[in-house]
Amino acid sequence: xKKNRLxxxxxxxxxxxxxxxxxxxxxxxxxxxxxxxxxxxxxSIEPSSTxxxxxxxxxxxxxxxxxxxxxxxxxNNETTVLFDRFMQTDYMGVPLYNPESDYTLSEILSIVTAxxxxxxxxxxxxxxxxxxxxxxxxxxxxxxxxxxxxxxxxEDDDSTLVYVLKYINGKLSLCYYYETWARSETTxxxxxxxQSAGSAGATxxxxxxxxxxxxxxxxxxxxxxxxxxxxxxxxxxxxNNIPSVADAKGITGGIMLDSIHFVNSQNATxxxxxxxxxLFYTFYIYDxxxxxxxxxxxxxxxxxxxxxxxxNVPFITPDEILTLISEKEEMVGATAEIxxxxxxxxNTLSGNMFxxxxxx
Numbered sequence: 537x538k539k540n541r542l543x544x545x546x547x548x549x550x551x552x553x554x555x556x557x558x559x560x561x562x563x564x565x566x567x568x569x570x571x572x573x574x575x576x577x578x579x580s581i582e583p584s585s586t587x588x589x590x591x592x593x594x595x596x597x598x599x600x601x602x603x604x605x606x607x608x609x610x611x612n613n614e615t616t617v618l619f620d621r622f623m624q625t626d627y628m629g630v631p632l633y634n635p636e637s638d639y640t641l642s643e644i645l646s647i648v649t650a651x652x653x654x655x656x657x658x659x660x661x662x663x664x665x666x667x668x669x670x671x672x673x674x675x676x677x678x679x680x681x682x683x684x685x686x687x688x689x690x691e692d693d694d695s696t697l698v699y700v701l702k703y704i705n706g707k708l709s710l711c712y713y714y715e716t717w718a719r720s721e722t723t724x725x726x727x728x729x730x731q732s733a734g735s736a737g738a739t740x741x742x743x744x745x746x747x748x749x750x751x752x753x754x755x756x757x758x759x760x761x762x763x764x765x766x767x768x769x770x771x772x773x774x775x776n777n778i779p780s781v782a783d784a785k786g787i788t789g790g791i792m793l794d795s796i797h798f799v800n801s802q803n804a805t806x807x808x809x810x811x812x813x814x815l816f817y818t819f820y821i822y823d824x825x826x827x828x829x830x831x832x833x834x835x836x837x838x839x840x841x842x843x844x845x846x847x848n849v850p851f852i853t854p855d856e857i858l859t860l861i862s863e864k865e866e867m868v869g870a871t872a873e874i875x876x877x878x879x880x881x882x883n884t885l886s887g888n889m890f891x892x893x894x895x896x
Contacts, residue, residue, distance in 0.1 A: 599676055599703070600675065600676055600677065602703060602706075603676060603677055603678075603702075603703035604668075604677060606703045606708055607668070607677070607679040607701070607703070607708075610640075610641060610679070610701070610708055611641065611666060611679075611885055612889075613640050613641050613642050613889055613890075614640075615640070615708065616638035616639055616640050616643075616708065617638060617639055617641075617644070617701055617707075617708040617709065617710060618635075618637075618638050618707055618708065618709045618710070619631075619632075619633040619634075619635050619637075619639075619709070619710050620635045620636070620709060621704075621709045621710060621711060621752065621753075622709075622710045622711055622712055622713065622754060623635060623710075624710070624713050626651060632647055632648075632651060633647065638707075641890070642889075642890060642892075642893070645661075645683075645890055645892075645893035645894065646892075646893065648661070648683055648686065648697065648893075649661065649893050652686040652687055652688060652697070653686075653687060656687045656691050657691060658685075658687055658691055658692070658896060660892075660893055660894055660895055660896050661683050661684060661685045661686055661893065661894055662684045662685030662894075662895070662896055663684050663685070663884055663885070663887060663894060663895070664681065664682065664683060664684070664884070664885040664887060664890070664894060665681075665682040665684055665882035665883065665884055665885065666679060666680065666681050666682070666882065666883055666885050667679075667680045667682075667880045667881060667882050667883060668680070669700070669724070669725075669726050669727070669728060669880060670726060670727055670728075671700070671702070671711070671727060671728030671747070671748040671749060671750060671752065672727065672728060672747075672748070672749045672750025672751070672869065672874070673727045673750070673873065673874060673877070674750040676750070678700055678701060678702045678711065678728070678748070678752070679700070679701045679702075679708075680698060680699070680700050680701075680724065680880060681698065681699045681700075681701065682696050682697070682698045682882060683696060683697040683698075683699075684696050685896070686715070688715055688717040689717045689718045689719065690718070693717060693718050695715060695716060695717035695718065696715065696716045696717075697713065697714075697715050698713060698714050698715070698716070698722075698724070699712075699713050700712045700713070700724070700728070700748055702748075702752035704752055709752065711748050711752040711753070711754060712730070712746075712748050712754045714730070714732065719734055719735045720732060720733065720734030720735070721733050721734070722734075723879075723880075724748075724880065725875075725877035725878060725879065725880065726877040726878045726879070726880060727747075727873070727874045727877035728747050728748035728749070728874070728877075729745075729747045729870065729874050729875050729877055730744070730745065730746045730747055730748070731743070731744070731745055732744040732745075736761070737768070738765075739763060739764040739765040739768055740761060740762065740763050740764070740768065741761075741762045742759060742760065742761050742762070743759065743760045743762075744756075744758070744759040744760075745757040745758055745759075745870075747868060747869070747870050747874060749868070749869055750869075755868040755869070755870075756799070756800040757798075757861075757864055757865060757868060757870060758796060758797060758798050758861060758864060759796070759797045759800065760794055760795070760796050760797075761794065761795040761796075761797075762792055762793075762794055763792065763793045763794075763795070764792050765789070766778050766779050766782055766789075766791050766793060767779045769793065774848070774849060775793065775817075775847075775849060777846075777847035777848065777849070778793070778843060778844070778847045778849060781843050781846045781847045782843050785839055785842070785843060787839065787840070787843065790821055790822055790823070790824075791819055791820070791821060791822075791840065791843075792819065792820045792821075792822060792828075793817065793818075793819050794817065794818050794819065794820070794857070795815060795816075795817055796815070796816045796817070796818070796857055796860075797814060797815055798814060798815075798816075798860065798864055799814045816851075816852055816857060816860065817844075817849060817850065817851045817852070818851050818852055818853060818854050818856075818857050819840065819844065819851060820854065821834055821840055832853070835851070835853045
């Protein structure tokens with residue numbers, strides 16, 4: 537029986553629209569007003585008595601309303617965002633922003649265009665998209681902002697930069713950012729669940745998963761590096777003995793090695809404290825038609841197990857990897873409902889007030 541190695545990957549994306557209501561106060565009638573009616577009805581209330589009117593108290597603003605108001609002001613260039621919780625860096629790891637300063641949308645656009653178009657003939661992004669999502673599915677919205685056309689890979693490559701902002705303690709802060717470009721496909725769904733798939737070479741592909749929780753914390757789940765050519769492992773530290781051992785046993789192909797990371801320290805504020813090893817390995821065997829072979833004995837009694845044992849590379853089975861993934865997802869709150877959230881629906885922001893940075 538054959539098994540698709542992608543059974544642990546879930547692709548989903550989506551969007552959430554918020555409908556906000558408004559409260560109306562009823563008009564009041566002054567107690568001094570006199571209205572003549574026929575026939576006249578004599579009141580039983582003494583002339584000296586006056587009715588007591590209880591003042592109407594406006595309902596307190598909810599966090600949802602305050603959040604939406606802040607997002608609308610930001611999109612209108614009327615308020616600022618902080619980069620104290622999460623920071624975008626340049627290609628050398630240098631922060632693009634001062635974590636102690638706050639920035640309007642126009643100031644962000646100035647920094648973004650200077651960074652991405654340093655070596656491009658283009659000097660403006662194509663347009664700005666935005667959407668409201670509900671990270672953690674708690675009923676409080678976050679703002680997703682997409683800068684379309686940042687020329688990350690080459691000019692006019694339709695690459696994007698996505699920011700997710702949250703209203704926290706009266707301020708807007710960046711929760712997470714990611715890029716999409718020609719060699720990667722990245723999505724975030726209506727509940728803040730993140731998936732990324734990209735190429736790291738002709739035979740190497742990387743998938744990453746994470747989420748932004750209801751408190752605006754970026755929670756890294758895992759990354760998986762799939763290497764289809766074991767001979768590319770010769771420069772990979774502990775893995776560099778695999779090609780020679782396999783060749784000595786007459787095995788030159790048909791092995792895919794997975795390297796699974798459960799911890800990512802870069803920009804992570806995850807509350808998950810993993811008590812296992814950070815990195816795990818497993819392998820899959822595929823036939824000449826690139827179909828994966830489903831046989832548990834491959835990991836207990838096979839020439840492939842001998843290759844890994846003799847190369848001193850510890851491994852666990854794919855089923856054990858799935859168990860670890862489930863445990864990590866449970867700890868960070870990546871429930872089935874969160875992962876299956878709907879695709880984000882983007883709206884285009886009018887660029888009239890940002891003509892120096894938007895519109896080619």
